[in-house]
Amino acid sequence: MAPSEPGSVGAAGHPVSAARLTGLSPTAISLLREAGADLARGDAAAAQAHLDGALALAPNHPDVLRLAAIAALHQGRARDAQRMLRIALSHAPLDPLLHTNLGSALRATGDADGAIDAFERACALAPDLAAAWYNLGKACRALQFTQRACESLQRAVALAPAHAPARVLLGDTLKTLGRIDEAHAAWRGALEIDPCNAQAWWGIANLNTVRFDRSDAERLRALCTRADAGDEERCLAQFSLARALEDGGDYAGAWSMLHQANAARRAMHPWDAGAFSEYAASIGAAFSGPVATATGDAGAEVVFIVSLPRSGSTLAEQIIASHPEVEGAGELPDLAEVLAAESTRRGQAFPAWVADATAHDWARLGGEYLRRTARWRKARPRSTDKGLDNWMLIGAAAAMLPGARFVDCRREPLETALANYRQWFSEGQRFSYGLSDIAAVIASHARLMDGWARRLGSRLYRLQLEHLQREPEGEIRKLLAGLRLAYDAACLTPHRNTRGVRTASAAQVREPLSRDTRRAHLYGDLLDRLAEALRAAQQHRREDFPSPSAARE
Structure with missing residues (x-):
């Protein structure tokens, strides 16, 4: 049965x-x-x-x-x-x-x-x-x-043993636990039962540490052209085939396949770039002047790791969670859910009510967040939260939890853009299926993060992935100091940490720190359009909110 x-x-x-x-x-x-x-x-x-x-x-x-x-x-x-x-x-x-x-x-x-x-x-x-x-x-x-x-x-x-979906989910779970070879075997087992199982193919592709061979590419090509394949199934196969073509050195073919996959995904999941940019700007404007905050050091037990997808946040969390005082909680929904509940209570969408919130309101919301996330601090006194949309909510988190610290994970923009365009996301991140949309979000992110940095000062530490890969020990020492954590050598070997990791980088963080993840140079001038979109978006960056001192003048 x-x-x-x-x-x-x-x-x-x-x-x-x-x-x-x-x-x-x-x-x-x-x-x-x-x-x-x-x-x-x-x-x-x-x-x-x-x-x-x-x-x-x-x-x-x-x-x-x-x-x-x-x-x-x-x-x-x-x-x-x-x-x-x-x-x-x-x-x-x-x-x-x-x-x-x-x-x-x-x-x-x-x-x-x-x-x-x-x-x-x-x-x-x-x-x-x-x-x-x-x-x-x-x-x-x-x-x-x-x-x-x-x-x-x-x-x-x-x-x-003949049920492929059970094997696929087992593969996902083994990957989370860092048992990469067993995960690969589980997905291969699923493909022996169901050679057209697109979830199993993507599971292997998304390991990023396992290479497809020529026969895999041919099987994926056949799956992409099957008349009876569903839209989602074909889209997954296309993203997987792009990885297989990369592994074979055919970057022009991979780029063409990525265009097809992303166009299909965009058709299924529309994205309003203008509305998003306006929303990001409205958040900046809401925190452009003095904002009430909770008092004391509530939230000192929380480290928010914020970034765009595919920007090194999983690695940052793995490093921090290797410290004996910190539990890595992963991508938690709690911050967004606490703010959404407050919006419902007030009958106003965030951030329209920010100016009306009192210090007591922010303290209440901070208390609710800490209550909801308390289970992550049962074994260790501090915990992380790397919810992917939290970069837009830093102002609120800082007002709710005046003792919290923030890590701003950055990656070179072209690498960030390419990594997002190569990625199939099971949900959310709809911007990632269009090159100009990716560029616009990267610009909005940089603009808003620059504003948070001015407001938060030393509470926000910027971690550049490329610097971390070049000089891991020095960067990790500075990171820990910025989080007021004593240096611990275990943070230099995060690949040995056996905690569960549920993100697309779950296999990559099981490898030693020095791994070079750059990929844009392999595509060469195929990325010219993307690079131009990034330049154009950066030229349209504007100051969404001044520093607190300037706001008071």
Whole structure:
């Protein structure tokens, strides 16, 4: 019995076996089988029509309710699914499939803890149910319980070795743990089962430390041209093929493929460059004058690592988290979520309410942030936060947490731009699918960061990736001093740190510090258009806010 996606059709979903249909009339059984077939085709609406008939005949039958809940999940009605599954469990509390489906419904509404409890209950009731272990692994991964996720996914693969999605997710988890060779093997195993699995191909491509060979390139080229490939699947294959062409030294071919991949991604995910630039400017303007701040040194236990994507922030966090006083928490959503909740409470979008916020307001928000992130400081007194959008929120973070420190990670603009253009992002970072958009965001980032530097002074430390790679010990000593951390030699060998890393650079940070990551020179004049876009964007940079002293004059 193979695992499936939460709430999807398959073993975690709904085999309509004879044993599960006990107590149903022939008519209800026929309706339920039709509904199961509809769900297998992905037609939740047709399934719902059949299930409405079955529910009219047997409103409390556990399997009727179970399939009705799965149909509700497919239609985005997760809370309805939870309600139906709880009724079903009141009649069949020891049914592992019901607990598995309840876990999926709970995950769909963001209740990761409740989902884990439900999946664990399913695993205890049916230790050989691969779907339960698979979904438990997914839920644990979402909460960054990475080792536990790995163990659950290994169990799922052992029980269902022919299920490629379980192997793909296991590969992702092994990569997070720094077990790069095992991750590569897991993805290759998935491709043996499903040679067209685009997620597995991208997993290998995104290692950045493993090279594709000519046969890989040919298989990827075939996948890119498959008539039955979905848009996302083809896009992933195109990004992967670009990496394979790079590995073969065909940079012109790689550049052409990147244009195709990014054009496809842009068509799926539009981006309003003008609106973004205006929003960035509005944040600068909101902090252009005096802004109330919380008092004291609240937040001294937090280090915000801020940057654009692909700019060295993962390496910076790995270095800092190698210090015995610091826990690396990764890309946390908490800062943005605290500010979003405050915007909802006020009925105003950030940053419109910044001028009205009092010192008490900022202290309240800072306290909420510290409460939400406290679990990252159970073992060590300080923790990091490298949420990718935090560079826009530094002014708010500094007002909320006057004791917090910030690391501004920079990389040479052309390298940053190319790295973003080469990257498939699972979500967010929509600017990265257009060359002029990338250039505009790099300029907005530099402009805003320059303003934060003037406001924060020594609280913000700028770390240039190229300097770090050339003189690692000297740069690391200065970085630690800027964060008021005593020097520790472990920070010189961050590749030995076994903490989980979930970013695109997870494999690269497992290698010694001296690694040269420059790539733009390999593309030569193919990047002329990109370089010109960067120059043009820089020429349009303007001062969004003056220093605090100038603002008071």
